[in-house]
Amino acid sequence: MSLPDYGGQGWQDIVVTLDGPVAVVKLNRTKQRNTFTTQLQQDLVAAYGLFNLDDRVRAVVLTAEHTAPAFCSGADISSGWDGLWSKDDREQGQHTHRDIGGKATLAIFRCRKITIVAVNGHAVGVGVSALQLPCDFRFIWAGAKFALPFIRRGIAAEAASGYLLPRLLGYSRAVGILLSGSTYSPDSPLLQGLYHATFPNREDVFPAALAFAHELAANTSQTGVAWTKALLWRGADSIEGQHIIDSRGMIDLGTRGDAREGALAFKERRPVKFQDVLSKDLSDFVPWWTELDVQRRRTKL
Amino acid sequence: MSLPDYGGQGWQDIVVTLDGPVAVVKLNRTKQRNTFTTQLQQDLVAAYGLFNLDDRVRAVVLTAEHTAPAFCSGADISSGWDGLWSKDDREQGQHTHRDIGGKATLAIFRCRKITIVAVNGHAVGVGVSALQLPCDFRFIWAGAKFALPFIRRGIAAEAASGYLLPRLLGYSRAVGILLSGSTYSPDSPLLQGLYHATFPNREDVFPAALAFAHELAANTSQTGVAWTKALLWRGADSIEGQHIIDSRGMIDLGTRGDAREGALAFKERRPVKFQDVLSKDLSDFVPWWTELDVQRRRTKL
Amino acid sequence: MSLPDYGGQGWQDIVVTLDGPVAVVKLNRTKQRNTFTTQLQQDLVAAYGLFNLDDRVRAVVLTAEHTAPAFCSGADISSGWDGLWSKDDREQGQHTHRDIGGKATLAIFRCRKITIVAVNGHAVGVGVSALQLPCDFRFIWAGAKFALPFIRRGIAAEAASGYLLPRLLGYSRAVGILLSGSTYSPDSPLLQGLYHATFPNREDVFPAALAFAHELAANTSQTGVAWTKALLWRGADSIEGQHIIDSRGMIDLGTRGDAREGALAFKERRPVKFQDVLSKDLSDFVPWWTELDVQRRRTKL
Structure with a gap:
């Protein structure tokens, strides 16, 4: 596209x-x-x-x-x-x-x-x-x-x-x-x-x-933002469930480019330059939730 | 009664x-x-x-x-x-x-x-x-x-x-x-x-x-109030589910007398005079939720 | 131990x-x-x-x-x-x-x-x-x-x-x-x-x-605190469910030593001296909830 x-x-x-x-x-x-x-x-x-x-x-x-x-x-x-x-x-x-x-x-x-x-x-x-x-x-x-x-x-x-x-x-x-x-x-x-x-x-x-x-x-990571929004609004209904999901987020994000850049920029005291994008760098663990289909359905001819 | x-x-x-x-x-x-x-x-x-x-x-x-x-x-x-x-x-x-x-x-x-x-x-x-x-x-x-x-x-x-x-x-x-x-x-x-x-x-x-x-x-609609209280406290556990329920509320209420009166009074800049009542004018879509029976139950003779 | x-x-x-x-x-x-x-x-x-x-x-x-x-x-x-x-x-x-x-x-x-x-x-x-x-x-x-x-x-x-x-x-x-x-x-x-x-x-x-x-x-009851924390964080997902659970809390705690002491101290206008402890005096109705097991599981040899 x-x-x-x-x-x-x-x-x-x-x-x-x-x-x-x-x-x-x-x-x-x-x-x-x-x-x-x-x-x-x-x-x-x-x-x-x-x-x-x-x-x-x-x-x-x-x-x-x-x-x-x-x-x-x-x-x-x-x-x-x-x-x-x-x-x-x-x-x-x-x-x-x-x-x-x-x-x-x-x-x-x-x-x-x-x-x-x-x-x-x-x-x-x-x-x-x-x-x-x-x-x-x-x-x-x-x-x-x-x-x-x-x-x-x-x-x-x-x-x-x-x-x-x-x-x-x-x-x-x-x-x-x-x-x-x-x-x-x-x-x-x-x-x-x-x-x-x-x-x-x-x-x-x-x-x-x-x-x-x-x-x-x-100054923010596109993937970090998307994960955070999902963790907030699509999180688990127990703290234990949230811990399991955000643990996955931690290691997935933590082993990608934006986290490396984030740590390096922090160490070097310079602005970050994040490059990870949702179309390529978002874990396929996302989405972990299911979404109701809200499309209207015809029920008559 | x-x-x-x-x-x-x-x-x-x-x-x-x-x-x-x-x-x-x-x-x-x-x-x-x-x-x-x-x-x-x-x-x-x-x-x-x-x-x-x-x-x-x-x-x-x-x-x-x-x-x-x-x-x-x-x-x-x-x-x-x-x-x-x-x-x-x-x-x-x-x-x-x-x-x-x-x-x-x-x-x-x-x-x-x-x-x-x-x-x-x-x-x-x-x-x-x-x-x-x-x-x-x-x-x-x-x-x-x-x-x-x-x-x-x-x-x-x-x-x-x-x-x-x-x-x-x-x-x-x-x-x-x-x-x-x-x-x-x-x-x-x-x-x-x-x-x-x-x-x-x-x-x-x-x-x-x-x-x-x-x-x-x-100045408020009895049915509008009852729907709003239910949408707040008995709403869906996802935003998609809420959208499906409140869509029903929108068209049900929106095609009844209180909504007609509400729009007309708004247009004519006069106080409303709502007449719909819960015993006659509440959609039978309500209640959409189930309620736990809290009655005590005897378990011994 | x-x-x-x-x-x-x-x-x-x-x-x-x-x-x-x-x-x-x-x-x-x-x-x-x-x-x-x-x-x-x-x-x-x-x-x-x-x-x-x-x-x-x-x-x-x-x-x-x-x-x-x-x-x-x-x-x-x-x-x-x-x-x-x-x-x-x-x-x-x-x-x-x-x-x-x-x-x-x-x-x-x-x-x-x-x-x-x-x-x-x-x-x-x-x-x-x-x-x-x-x-x-x-x-x-x-x-x-x-x-x-x-x-x-x-x-x-x-x-x-x-x-x-x-x-x-x-x-x-x-x-x-x-x-x-x-x-x-x-x-x-x-x-x-x-x-x-x-x-x-x-x-x-x-x-x-x-x-x-x-x-x-x-000045607080150890069992009362534990029940209250659980009622807050592990409560039911409906108000009816909460009523059923906290009713059990009411009669369980209300018939134990700390509640007797609480009422008596209140009547006598003196400081409480609570003695109930979790290891002995907590209802076995607790926990009423289930907790997800968050332990990591090995999936490879």
């Missing part, structure tokens, strides 16, 4: 650029308050799918125009919810429906590279659940509004937010956020621990996130 | 009133420092069991007299622990015992409505584990003492506190609390994230919790 | 003393910045294995010389990683390798007594993951540096840190720490909740931890 040329992939609701080892995704519905659409979901799934496989990409930054009225003001429900159901959903039955927010969540969550979101505006609903929660790092503007108002709209925690939020922050805060459905500021005690960095000015969020991404891309 | 008249149910250790869509439970052992008894447990199990099924109830507030010497000073062990064992426990064997604190915890935890506790006094042991931890929101008086001193009394984490506390706050804080058994103030770093709101005056805790309950009752 | 004489066990990389009911372990590689070695791992596994079984021990404090250049500056990789692989690892295959950091983690984690670490110096890598994360309480010097820089060295989250860190602090902070690999101070927002107490002066950390250990040793 030839290397993707991100500028020319025919994206509609995002703009993608490759800035050295850092991929940048900018939401492209500024005038529509970056409301979430099926097209946006499809673009995100395609983009993060490519980042996941493209050895050139070591980190991804998702952001919006800092002058936009919102980072993402949720799904557009001005004409109701029916725009969310596909022809299949209606004809095949509810069991075939797959939430579009959740599809985006999964695409970001499954990306084996470092994922960062630079939230430089207000975010509501799926603008939090799908665009922020699955990222490794969240940078935010101090003036941004945050809300997951599902129960105030007649629906429930979507886009796997019922899975991610209690794990990210603990159940006390997650329940408080999701069962109030209220609007919070990034400095709310309820959101403590969610954001890696907060910035007083909207225009500073993305540049800081980009600089952070470049620092990580330059 | 006719609708319960909460005032006339013959409660002994609690007083129950229905304040519109909000049920209020007041502990009724003020002179005994609201110590926890088998009768109190039975009253709580009965009350929350009714709230769970009564469509009129959208939120529940549990509280005590703010002039009481304590919100709940734990189980009364002035005559030792033997009052806790039933005739069956002694005759049938330890395996048939069911902790009374845990019975209350489960009744509150399983209630599908919004549950709030207004802790307007000191709380110790089961006054924390059974009366606070299973609630969705905890409001507290800044001067209240907090202690889970089980290991200082010769017992261990009861009332499912070993399950709830690490999930609510993370293991670092939960272990710190339970393995010190010390007394803490609500502003202790160890309790950060546990309380939704703190009040300097005892008399302000319940009114604030009641107002909060009314705001949520007026 | 005769009681261990901790002073004379032939330790090499630690010094062990028994201070009444508190065992003290001091890292003994001060000049080598207490770097982690296979010998240190073996000493720790042996020591915590003894503490686990020795009824005299009620709490353990792990520390270092407060004048040392570091509490533990990680594994010594100045000559690369090859020192970590055993002859078996090389001859039998990667699947037989067991991470030495993880072996120490497991020994501390499995100890049924109260475990405390007094971090009176900088800690990096395995000096955090194996020496701090598995302990019940972490005391630290405010000036200590903290780093888990695995991905900056070409490896991944080892010593079960991928299991423990998200459980201790939640995934948001754990991911932030492990996927940045950066150096943090104990007062970093990212580390909130990790440390039970912080001290401005290095020399004060150990004495405070020791005093804390003595207070707990004097």
Whole structure:
């Protein structure tokens, strides 16, 4: 497969650029308050799918125009919810429906590279659940509004937010956020621990996130990152099981090029220059877990 | 089944009133420092069991007299622990015992409505584990003492506190609390994230919790709340599994009356008026999980 | 088995003393910045294995010389990683390798007594993951540096840190720490909740931890502690399952000597004097869980 040329992939609701080892995704519905659409979901799934496989990409930054009225003001429900159901959903039955927010969540969550979101505006609903929660790092503007108002709209925690939020922050805060459905500021005690960095000015969020991404891309091992993400999210359900898995990670990684380079650079007190890539240097012990197939299945002719 | 008249149910250790869509439970052992008894447990199990099924109830507030010497000073062990064992426990064997604190915890935890506790006094042991931890929101008086001193009394984490506390706050804080058994103030770093709101005056805790309950009752969907609680606590053990379940929630709820009303009210910038109720409008996809039967079983004649 | 004489066990990389009911372990590689070695791992596994079984021990404090250049500056990789692989690892295959950091983690984690670490110096890598994360309480010097820089060295989250860190602090902070690999101070927002107490002066950390250990040793039940640790870490995966298990704990402990003494001392407003010990007074309902066997297995002649 030839290397993707991100500028020319025919994206509609995002703009993608490759800035050295850092991929940048900018939401492209500024005038529509970056409301979430099926097209946006499809673009995100395609983009993060490519980042996941493209050895050139070591980190991804998702952001919006800092002058936009919102980072993402949720799904557009001005004409109701029916725009969310596909022809299949209606004809095949509810069991075939797959939430579009959740599809985006999964695409970001499954990306084996470092994922960062630079939230430089207000975010509501799926603008939090799908665009922020699955990222490794969240940078935010101090003036941004945050809300997951599902129960105030007649629906429930979507886009796997019922899975991610209690794990990210603990159940006390997650329940408080999701069962109030209220609007919070990034400095709310309820959101403590969610954001890696907060910035007083909207225009500073993305540049800081980009600089952070470049620092990580330059100094971290692609295989070490992928293993660490998997050990965190796909680890064993007992400490003994984790020890068996991470022992394998230790000796597999520890006998490859990046670990040799890491030790040598440390000894020589110089910057590292990691070269191992996922397409060639990832142990075939990975994945050790099984993943549920989330594809919809037709059950009628 | 006719609708319960909460005032006339013959409660002994609690007083129950229905304040519109909000049920209020007041502990009724003020002179005994609201110590926890088998009768109190039975009253709580009965009350929350009714709230769970009564469509009129959208939120529940549990509280005590703010002039009481304590919100709940734990189980009364002035005559030792033997009052806790039933005739069956002694005759049938330890395996048939069911902790009374845990019975209350489960009744509150399983209630599908919004549950709030207004802790307007000191709380110790089961006054924390059974009366606070299973609630969705905890409001507290800044001067209240907090202690889970089980290991200082010769017992261990009861009332499912070993399950709830690490999930609510993370293991670092939960272990710190339970393995010190010390007394803490609500502003202790160890309790950060546990309380939704703190009040300097005892008399302000319940009114604030009641107002909060009314705001949520007026503006949230009963089915949306029940789905969200289930997605949080009965969700899948993988993000893919959660996506499959919450997709079903999305299309089920999204094609019902509350979601239509939610979108319409949002568009018309007016308050919502939700009418869907659990007895009629909850998908029969719920429950998707299985629950262990915790009833005691006799194993001897 | 005769009681261990901790002073004379032939330790090499630690010094062990028994201070009444508190065992003290001091890292003994001060000049080598207490770097982690296979010998240190073996000493720790042996020591915590003894503490686990020795009824005299009620709490353990792990520390270092407060004048040392570091509490533990990680594994010594100045000559690369090859020192970590055993002859078996090389001859039998990667699947037989067991991470030495993880072996120490497991020994501390499995100890049924109260475990405390007094971090009176900088800690990096395995000096955090194996020496701090598995302990019940972490005391630290405010000036200590903290780093888990695995991905900056070409490896991944080892010593079960991928299991423990998200459980201790939640995934948001754990991911932030492990996927940045950066150096943090104990007062970093990212580390909130990790440390039970912080001290401005290095020399004060150990004495405070020791005093804390003595207070707990004097006033807590050995069996209550062991049950509570197990209920926290080996609990059921549902609240109903937890209720069934902790009900057994309640009646088992509640009908033994320590609970009688706990209630009596409480009534008489005097200090407790607990006498139940794990070797004689622990219910044979414990352990109710199964543990994966982590021993390496040879698969070639």
